[in-house]
Amino acid sequence: MSGPRVALLGMILESNRFAKPAGRADFDSLTWLEGEALMAEARGEAPSLATEFAAFVAAMDATGPWQPVPCLLAASHPAGPVERMVFESVLDRNTALLRDAGRLDAVYICNHGAMVADHEDDPDGALIARVRRIVGPDTRIVVTLDLHANISPRMVSESDLIVGYRTNPHVDMRERGEEAAFSLRRILAGLARPSSVMIKPPIAPASVTLLTAEHPYGTLIDMGQRLQAEARGAILNVSIFGNFIFADVADNSLSIVVTARDDHTVAEEVARRIAGAAWEMRDGFSRNLTSVEEAVRLARGDEPVIFSDAGDNPGGGGSGRTTELLAALCDAECDGVLYGSFADPELAAEAHERGVGATFTARFNRSRGTQAWENWDTPFEAEAEVIALHDGEVIGQRGMTAGRRLHPGPCAALRMGGVTVVIISDRTQTADPVFFTMMGLDPGTARAVVVKSRGHFRAGFDLWFSPGQVYEIDTGGLTSPVLSRWPLSRVPRPSYPLDPDTIWEA
Numbered sequence: 424m425s426g427p428r429v430a431l432l433g434m435i436l437e438s439n440r441f442a443k444p445a446g447r448a449d450f451d452s453l454t455w456l457e458g459e460a461l462m463a464e465a466r467g468e469a470p471s472l473a474t475e476f477a478a479f480v481a482a483m484d485a486t487g488p489w490q491p492v493p494c495l496l497a498a499s500h501p502a503g504p505v506e507r508m509v510f511e512s513v514l515d516r517n518t519a520l521l522r523d524a525g526r527l528d529a530v531y532i533c534n535h536g537a538m539v540a541d542h543e544d545d546p547d548g549a550l551i552a553r554v555r556r557i558v559g560p561d562t563r564i565v566v567t568l569d570l571h572a573n574i575s576p577r578m579v580s581e582s583d584l585i586v587g588y589r590t591n592p593h594v595d596m597r598e599r600g601e602e603a604a605f606s607l608r609r610i611l612a613g614l615a616r617p618s619s620v621m622i623k624p625p626i627a628p629a630s631v632t633l634l635t636a637e638h639p640y641g642t643l644i645d646m647g648q649r650l651q652a653e654a655r656g657a658i659l660n661v662s663i664f665g666n667f668i669f670a671d672v673a674d675n676s677l678s679i680v681v682t683a684r685d686d687h688t689v690a691e692e693v694a695r696r697i698a699g700a701a702w703e704m705r706d707g708f709s710r711n712l713t714s715v716e717e718a719v720r721l722a723r724g725d726e727p728v729i730f731s732d733a734g735d736n737p738g739g740g741g742s743g744r745t746t747e748l749l750a751a752l753c754d755a756e757c758d759g760v761l762y763g764s765f766a767d768p769e770l771a772a773e774a775h776e777r778g779v780g781a782t783f784t785a786r787f788n789r790s791r792g793t794q795a796w797e798n799w800d801t802p803f804e805a806e807a808e809v810i811a812l813h814d815g816e817v818i819g820q821r822g823m824t825a826g827r828r829l830h831p832g833p834c835a836a837l838r839m840g841g842v843t844v845v846i847i848s849d850r851t852q853t854a855d856p857v858f859f860t861m862m863g864l865d866p867g868t869a870r871a872v873v874v875k876s877r878g879h880f881r882a883g884f885d886l887w888f889s890p891g892q893v894y895e896i897d898t899g900g901l902t903s904p905v906l907s908r909w910p911l912s913r914v915p916r917p918s919y920p921l922d923p924d925t926i927w928e929a
Contacts, residue, residue, distance in 0.1 A: 425488050425490075426487060426488030426489035426490055427489050427490065427528035427529060427611050428489075428490040428492055428524070428525075428526060428527050428528050428529075429483065429489055429490070429491055429492065429527070429528060429529045429530065429531060429607070430491075430492040430493075430494055430520075430521055430524055430527050430529070430530045430531070430558075431461070431476070431479070431480070431491060431492065431493050431494060431496070431530075431531045431533070432493075432494035432495055432496060432517045432520075432521075432530070432531075432532060432533070432554075433473070433476065433496045433497070433498075433532050433533030433534050434496075434497045434498070434510070434513050434534055434538065434546070434547075434550060435454070435473055435496075435497070435498035435499070435533065435534055435535045435538075436498070436499045436501070436502065436505055436535055436537075436538040437501040437535050437537045437538070437569065437571060437667055437670075437738075437739065437740065438501070438502065438503060438504050438505065438537060438538050438539035438540075438667075438669075438670050438740070439501060439502070439503055439669040439670070439739055439740025439741075439901055439902065440503065440504065440539060440669055440670055440671040440672075441503070441669065441671075441740070441795070441796060441901055441909070442501075442502055442503035442669075442740035442741070442742075442796050442901050443502055443503050443742070443794065443796045444502065444503040444504055444505070444506050444541070445499050445502035445503060445504065445505045445506065445509065446506050446509060447506075447508075447509050447512075449499040449500065449502050450497045450498065450499045450509065452499075452500070452830075452849055453471075453498045453499055453500055454471070454472045454473070454496055454497060454498035454499075455495075455496075455497050455498075456472065456495070456496055457493065457494060457495040457496070457516070457520070458493050458494075459493065461493040461494075461495070461496055462480070462491060462493045464477075465477045465480040465481075466480060466481070466484075469818050469826055469827060469828045470827065470828065471827060471828040471829075471830070472496060472498065473496070473498060473533055473596070474596035474597055474600065474823075474827060475533060475567045475596040475597065475599050475600030475603070476496060476533040476567075476600060477597075477600065478596065478597040478598070478599075478600025478601050478604075479531055479533070479567070479600040479601070479603050479604045481600075481601075482600065482601040482603075482604035482605060483604045483607075483608075486604065486605065486608055487608070492520075492524045492527065494516075494517045494520040494521060494524075495513060495516045495517050495520065496533060497513050500737060500738075500849075500850060500851055501737065501738055501739055501740045501741075502740055503539075503740060503796065504539040504540055504541050505538060505539070505540045505541070505546065506540075506541055507540060507541040507542045507543075510540045510541075510543070510546055513550075514549070514550060514553055517550075517553075517554070518553060518557060521554065521557045521558065522557060527558055527562050528562065528563065528611055529562060529563040529564070529565065529607055529610075529611060530554055530558055530562060530563070530564045530565070531565050531566075531567075531603065531604075531607070532550070532551060532554065532564065532565070532566045532567075532582070533566075533567055534547050534550065534551075534566060534567070534568055534572075535547070535568065535569045535571075535572065536568035536569055536571070536572020536573065536574065536578070536587075536664070537569065537571055537572050537573050537666075537667035537670045538670075539670050539671075539672060544672045544673065544674075544913065545575045545577060545578075545672065545674060547568075547572070547575070547578055548575040548577035548578045548581070549577075551564065551566065551577070551578055551581045551582050552577055552581045554581075555581040555582075563583045563584075563607065563610050563611065564581070564582040564583050564584075565582070565583060565584045565586070565603050565606065565607045565610075566578070566582045566584070566585045566586070566603075567585075567586045567587075567599055567600060567603050568585060568586070568587050568588070568662075568664070569587070569588055569593070570587050570588040570589065570590075570591055570593070570633070570635075570662075570663070570664055570665055571591075571630060571633070571664070571665055571666065571667040572587065572664045572666075572667070572678070573664075573666050573667055573670050573672055573674040573675050573676075573678075574621060574623070574664050574674060574678035574680060575674045576621065579619050579621045579680060582619075583610065583617045583619075584603070584606055584607075584610070584617050584619070584659065584660060584682050585619065585660070585662060585680050585682070586599050586602050586603045586606070586660055586662060587599070587662030587663070587664050587680070589635065589644050589648070589662075590635050591630075591633050591634055591635045591640070591665070591878060591879075592634075592822055592823055592854070592878055592879040592880070592881050592882035592883075593823045593879060593882075594822060594823055594882050596823070602660070606659055606660065609659075614684075615659055615684045615685065616684070616685040617659055617682050617683065617684065617685075618682065618683045618685065618686070618687040618690060619680060619681065619682040619683075619690065620680070620681050620682075620683075620687065620690040620691050620693075620694045621678060621679065621680045621681075621694070622678075622679045622694045622695065622697075622698040622929070623674075623676045623677065623678050623679075624676065624677055624679075624698050624701050624702050624705075624927055624929065625676055625915060625917060625918045625919060625925055625927050626666075626676060626677040626701060626702070626705055626708055626918065626919050626920075627666050627668055627675045627676045627677070627914055627915070627918045627919070627921065628665070628666070628668065628677075628708035628709070628919075628920060629668050629710070629904035629905075629906055630665070630667065630668070630739065630877055630878065630904065631710050631712075631733065631877065631878065631895055631904045632707070632708045632709060632710050633665035633878075634878055634881070636881075636890070638704070638707055639701070639704035639705075639707035639708065640663075640665060640707075640708075642700075642704065643663050643697060643700060643701055643704070644663055646696075646697055646700060647661035647662075647663050647679075647681075647693075647697055648661065650693045650696065650697070651693070654689060654693065656684060657683060657684055657685075657686055657689045658681060658682070658683055658684065658689060658690065658693060659682045659683065659684050660680075660681070660682045661679075661680075661681050661682075661693065661697070662679075662680045662681075663677070663678070663679050663680075663697065663701075664677065664678040664679075664680065665677060666678070667739075668906060668911070668914070669739060669740060669901075669902065669909070671909075671911050671912065671913045671914055672913050672914070673913055673914075673915060675913070675914040675915065675918070676915060676918065677701055679694045679697045679698050679701070680694075681693045681694040681697075695929050698929045699929035702927055702928075702929060705919050705920075708919065708920055709920045710895070710904070712733060712895050712896065712897035712904070712905070713730075713894045713895060713896050713897060714896075714897055715747065715748055715751050715896060715897065715898060716751075717894075718730055718748065718751070718752075718894060718896045719751055719752060719755045719757065721871070721894065722752060722755075722757045722760060722870065722871040723755070723757055723758075723870075726892065727869065727870060727871070727872075727887070727888065727892060728870075728871050728872075728888070728892050728893075728894060729866075729871070729872040729873075729874065729880070729884055729887075729888040729892060729893055729894070730748070730871065730872070730873045730874070730894050730895075730896050731874060731876060731877060731878070731880065731893070731894070731895045731896060732745070732748050732873055732874065732875045732876075732896060732898050732900075733877060733895045733896055733897065733898060733902065733903065733904055734747075734799070734896075734897070734898035734899045734900030734901075734902055734903040734904075735799065735875050735898060735899075735900035735901065735902060736852055736875060736876055736877035736900075736902040737766065737850045737851055737852040737875055737876075738851075738852035738854065738876055738877055738879060739877055739901070739902040740901050740902060741852075741875065741900050741901045741902045742766065742796065742797065742799070742800055742850070742900070742901060743764070743765065743766030743847075743850045743851070743852075743875050744765065744766055744767060744787070744788055744791075744797075744799075744800040745799045745800060745801070745898060745899065745900045746787055746788065746800075746801050746802070746803035747799070747801070747898050747899055747900075748762075748873060748896055748898050749762055749765070749787075749803065749842070749844065749873075750803050752842050752871075752873070753805055753839055753840060753842050756840060756841060757841055757842060757870075757871065758840075758841030758870065759841060759868075759869055759870030759871065760841060760842040760843065760869065760870060760871045760872075760873065761843050761845075761859055761864055761866060761869045761871070761872045761873070762842055762843065762844045762845070762872075762873040763844065763845035763847075763853045763858045763859055763872075763873070763874060763875070764831065764834075764845045764846070764847040764851070764853045764858045764874075764875060765787065765844055765845065765846050765847070765875070766846075766847055766848070766849070766850035766851075767787055767788065767846050767847075767848075768832065768833070768848035768849075769789060769790060770785060770786065770787060770789070770835070770837075770846050771832070771833045771834060771835050771846045771847065771848045772833065772848075774809045774812065774835035774837060774846065775812055775833055775835060777809055778809065778812075779809050779810065779811065779812055780808070780809065781808070781809045782806065782807065782808045782809075783806075783807060783809075784804055784805070784806055784807070785804065785805055785806070785807035785837055785839065786802065786803075786804050787802060787803040787804070788800045788801065788802045788803065789802065796901060799899045799900045799901070805839040805840075806839065807837040807838065807839045807844075808837065808838045808839075809835060809836070809837060810836050810837070810838045810843065810862075811835070811836040811862040811863050811864075812833075812834070812835050812836075813833070813834040813835075813861050813862055814833060814834075815829075815830055815831040815832040815833055815834045815847065815848060815849070816828075816829075816830055817829050817830075817831075817857050817861050818857070819855045819857055820855055820856055820857045820860065820883075821855055821856055821857075821882065821883045821884075821886065822854055822855055822879060822880070822881075822882035822883030822884075823854055823855075823879050823882060823883070824854060824855045824857075824883075825855070829851070829855070829857070830849060831847040831848060831849045831851055831858070832847060832848025832849040833848050834846060834847050834848065834858075834861070834862065836862040836863075836864060843864060845858055845859060845862055845864070852874075852875060852876040852877070852879065852880075853874040853875050853876050853880060854874075854876045854879035854880045854882070854883050855880075855883045856883055856884055856886075859872075866884060866887050867886070867887045872884065872887075872888070877895075877902060877904075881893060906920070906921055
């Protein structure tokens with residue numbers, strides 16, 4: 424087969440500095456694939472791996488001959504810093520595979536961009552730099568990243584093109600994977616000589632302020648696309664990364680990355696304009712949360728509502744095991760509440776052992792440890808009835824996981840008075856209604872739905888809940904967006920909104 428030889432690899436992890444470290448088991452539970460097994464999964468009917476990776480492969484397949492050289496793709500659900508041994512094993516394995524590959528025209532790297540390692544605050548940059556060192560200056564390197572990436576100068580300088588998501592909730596991963604492939608085809612055909620510019624205004628907000636359907640972040644995303652269109656082909660890509668504050672690294676900040684087709688000065692001007700606008704809009708990068716007490720009142724009201732258990736988002740490294748909001752709803756004897764999903768494999772196993780229809784005392788967090796990241800995982804007990812069981816192998820229905828194979832492990836639905844809780848075995852955020860519908864539960868008939876998710880649930884549950892019916896609850900946990908609660912020691916200071924009096928000029 425003719426066409427360009429393109430290596431494919433990546434390491435996907437969003438690291439919360441304060442969460443449980445990510446070990447090999449965390450990657451094995453989601454993605455650890457290489458070689459032909461990686462290509463087979465990417466070309467499968469409902470891939471379980473990163474959507475943008477599968478989309479890149481599909482777009483390359485559709486646009487002409489090419490020779491894929493699949494290396495290793497590793498991915499974990501968000502967690503703490505990756506263990507050094509795991510990171511270096513990914514680095515070493517990809518190094519060996521790239522060296523064995525021979526001549527390469529390009530490399531596609533599929534990362535998240537907010538990874539932290541035990542020994543390294545910029546492992547994403549370290550991986551890209553290692554690839555560059557192996558393949559040399561003439562081989563093109565194209566990277567896709569989540570919009571919550573913390574962008575380092577090394578990530579930009581060692582790659583030819585970085586393509587970031589443009590939606591939050593994330594629903595454009597397929598388009599971004601395709602964009603990376605189409606852009607690579609143009610670059611390899613000599614139609615572009617990419618040159619990138621990065622500007623980082625000192626804005627490092629919590630993720631609750633980074634919704635792209637709202638001002639100011641959505642306004643900046645739209646501005647970037649407008650300026651790219653006005654450049655009439657001179658700009659290859661505009662990506663505006665919001666940062667992931669809980670990584671707590673020196674590269675935390677809003678990052679504007681603009682890649683010109685060949686004229687660096689055009690990219691500089693576009694990046695400056697966006698950065699200046701971002702700074703003028705900085706007051707919008709703060710948000711007030713709803714108290715637990717107010718959430719209880721709303722749950723007992725007449726209008727259906729959906730709550731984000733904001734302090735415990737597994738999609739940001741949360742444990743998925745905090746009980747503060749659950750206990751408050753049960754204690755208040757709220758009715759018609761669906762709550763999901765609580766990550767407790769022992770409780771799920773007990774429910775499966777007892778069977779549908781059984782009643783028992785459900786003990787949440789019975790095996791709580793003493794590590795700092797477990798401080799919020801307080802035990803809770805309630806009389807419960809097992810109303811449904813599931814093996815946890817499903818296909819996503821809506822939002823960011825639509826069409827993607829999910830495997831939350833053995834699951835159970837427990838009814839505790841007027842509150843029904845979905846228990847899962849493999850920790851993941853409830854961004855998709857399938858976590859309820861697989862149990863025969865209908866979010867559309869609930870008085871209140873509670874999800875352990877920060878924002879991605881908005882795209883999954885918008886069929887039933889408008890933005891005015893969504894509330895972010897001020898709960899404790901590893902993802903509490905109240906930044907004053909966190910001992911952030913590496914984030915550049917001064918930085919807004921941590922330091923409201925920060926002064927900066929674009």
